[in-house]
Amino acid sequence: MRFAPTSLGLLAVAAAALAAAHALSAEPPAAAATFDAEGRMLFPADYREWIFLSAGRGMSYAPVAADQPAPPFDNVFVDPAAYRAFVEHGSWPDGTVLVLEIRGGTSHGSILQGGSFQTGDPLGVEVHVKDTARFGGDGWAFFGFGGKDPATMIPRAASCYACHEANTAVDRTFVQFYPTLLPIARARGTLTAAFLARESAESAAATR
């Protein structure tokens, strides 16, 4: 078989088109967490288009005044690639980024006669990143953003690390507060021993 110049041109077109198709289908997504030369994390600008895990209101791990006025909401998002991995395996891959967004709540607006809704700009954004090569240890690090400037890592001595190590249901993350993920972790057997022990103790106390 002999390729005429015309045929070679078509072959090149075919190869280019196939390469384009491959690029569109197989290109890995951009990393959810990006860092500058000083190791500061860049603000994850598109997190509101990630996968929503759950929302809570006024959640506190320390005692709070009973009459706390208008407590804020918290919304939790995870990057889509990590979400898909969790749905499949019940665990978080390196590259996982979880975002906790704090937003004000109000009971006054529109035609509302009861309850509360979210309003205004975020009050803060806290980020939890798993990158074993970058951070070592269990792979996780926290970053706190007040605005959209790059953030330095929260030091390991901060209480968030010890609390997440002691109390989370799956790999340093509070999956017990994410109702669509908890059944997946249970099915995949990835719940921590500490979570299962606490669950057993609470169940025994409830039936006593």
Add this chain to the structure above:
Amino acid sequence: MRFAPTSLGLLAVAAAALAAAHALSAEPPAAAATFDAEGRMLFPADYREWIFLSAGRGMSYAPVAADQPAPPFDNVFVDPAAYRAFVEHGSWPDGTVLVLEIRGGTSHGSILQGGSFQTGDPLGVEVHVKDTARFGGDGWAFFGFGGKDPATMIPRAASCYACHEANTAVDRTFVQFYPTLLPIARARGTLTAAFLARESAESAAATR
């Protein structure tokens, strides 16, 4: 110019590869709302992977008892194509699907000492669909899902239609409760006259 059989074969390869590339880049996404032969809407199974708009708690447009125990949360999602259109234009295209998910809230669990989080399976899923060709009029229809079975359209006499017509900030939707969308609608000039009039009245009352 004459195409030899070999050249024609390569042309077919090139055309197929280009078609594949086009399909990957430009294929419209599957419709967010699908219906059976009887006009019932099929359950939108993947709505938790759509774009989260906001969450509220115990929201009610009618008076509620002050001591309502453990009010549920509501989470609102929109299909990604409609979200992108809204970000660009401040309005909803035909094919838009909004999902209101009701989920139970609890203040008791894990290490929580204040506030509340979502737990368990959804208590219900309400859907708002814009499809002018299918529904006529303003194009919107409501569907209520108790489980995952197909749902018949909620009749037009139901109060939800009149309430959304009278009180919503953008095209029958409560964009005033979606803090990332409200500024977009304001910038695009798509807020309803009714919403703007109410906002002016409330602002005047607040400064009086």
